[in-house]
Structure formats: structure tokens, C-alpha cells
Amino acid sequence: MVDSSDIGQMTWKPEGATAPGxxxxxxxxxxxxxxxxxxQYVLPDPPEFSKGYATFLALLKRGWQTI
Numbered sequence: 001m002v003d004s005s006d007i008g009q010m011t012w013k014p015e016g017a018t019a020p021g022x023x024x025x026x027x028x029x030x031x032x033x034x035x036x037x038x039x040q041y042v043l044p045d046p047p048e049f050s051k052g053y054a055t056f057l058a059l060l061k062r063g064w065q066t067i
Contacts, residue, residue, distance in 0.1 A: 005067075010035075011067040012052075012060055022052025 003027070008026040017023060023032040035052045036042060043054040060066065 007063045007065070008059075008066050009065045010056060016067075020051070021034075022056050 008024055009028065011023050011032060013020045014023050014032040017032065019034070022035040024035050024038055025032050035055050041055055041059060043058055045051060045054045
């Protein structure tokens with residue numbers, strides 16, 4: 001069972017972001033932050049993957065919403 005308190009939102013390079021990559025927020029009212037600011041979720045990416053893609057896939061399986 002997924003803990004709904006541990007679900008958030010993900011996007012790739014939101015408006016105003018200067019660096020490409022995965023961005024997360026726990027709630028729609030929060031600003032987007034680089035996934036690297038959430039060490040509890042970060043997974044290493046294989047060399048051929050986009051930065052943050054392994055983390056994106058893992059969070060998607062946990063019920064995180066893609067924006």
C-alpha cells in the first residue's frame with residue numbers, strides 16, 4: 001500500500017528553471033526544486049539515462065503525479 005503522505009509531483013524543467021533535469025515538489029503550493037534536493041528519493045542513473053530518470057521511474061511507480 002502506498003502512503004499518500006509520501007506522494008508528490010514531478011516535472012522536467014519547469015518554467016523559470018535554468019538547468020534541465022527532474023524537479024519535485026511535495027505539494028502544488030510549493031515551488032519546484034531539483035530532485036537532488038530530496039536525497040531520500042535520489043537513485044543513481046545509468047550513463048545513458050537522462051539526469052533524474054531512474055528517480056522519475058521509481059517515484060512514478062510509487063504514485064507520484066507527472067505534471
